[in-house]
Amino acid sequence: MDLDELVVRINIETGQLEPYTRKIVRRLSDMKDFYYDKEAVQRILAKEDPIIYEVYAWERSTDEGNLSFATTILNPGKIGDEYYMTKGHFHSKRDRAEVYITLSGNGKIVIQDEKGNASVLDLVPNSITYVPPRHAHRTVNTGNKPLIFIAIYPSDAGHDYDVIAQKGFSKIIVERDGKPTAIDNPNYLK
């Protein structure tokens, strides 16, 4: 094993990892069905296709016992009155937890159990948030600069995006009276 490969630098300004094994760029067109205001989605896509978030992942093989990690740079912005957010996912292995460490920016994390009960927690710099097993999780940028965080997860957790793509989260985060507010998702499928 080449142990020098075991050190990864975090660019604390940009959130980029160096090195990384996988980079993901999610534009609005990649997740247009995830926002509740379909007209707002089409209005924006007619003009541009903004980057909602980028992920720099450093992933090990999926052998049990390995850990992987990734930084996410979630841009500030809204689609209609709904804040920019990640797709959100369950783990394919449902009993795998995840740890989030917020580096900069301000936001929320929506944590939802398999029955659809959703809770919303604040993400603030220098805090660690535990995503318990069997909970889907989505992050939301409610601030005016990028929300940057590190996620650490078992390498064999896997990502199950399908349940959320089909059903959504039962709560979404929108701007109301100038403030981020959790409301029931009008498009949520029970």
Added chain:
Amino acid sequence: MDLDELVVRINIETGQLEPYTRKIVRRLSDMKDFYYDKEAVQRILAKEDPIIYEVYAWERSTDEGNLSFATTILNPGKIGDEYYMTKGHFHSKRDRAEVYITLSGNGKIVIQDEKGNASVLDLVPNSITYVPPRHAHRTVNTGNKPLIFIAIYPSDAGHDYDVIAQKGFSKIIVERDGKPTAIDNPNYLK
């Protein structure tokens, strides 16, 4: 589940977690057999019993799939010419990895396989170091202020301190010509 309990603050100056589930304080008297210069150990203990490091752990149950994490505040100092260090351990479940994120200070991490082959990597702020499965690991403060880092590990990893307590690491970090230097451990038991 009370989701509010899932958020933990890191005091970035002191390294303390709030809340935490377990605090560990390691004084020189708790690890006097770990340093190679036994006379230096006795000379210091005759006058004082310094705190070498403190750990604030936030641990979940040992169910497979859970993750736990801890911050370590490793003080600067030397026992003879050997820098302050942690005891070091294997995981009881040998195939469990660990992720270290260095917050502040400068140091080294010694990573040793089960055959006793040791490698030394730098710990610098804003870097992530991966401790692969089946490797013992010890951190060393080679700077002049506290070395503070976060470790994230599977909750079922367990700590096996015995092998290291009995055999030691094959390499130790001492000051030579004013600089931290890895040398063969004269007390290492093969």
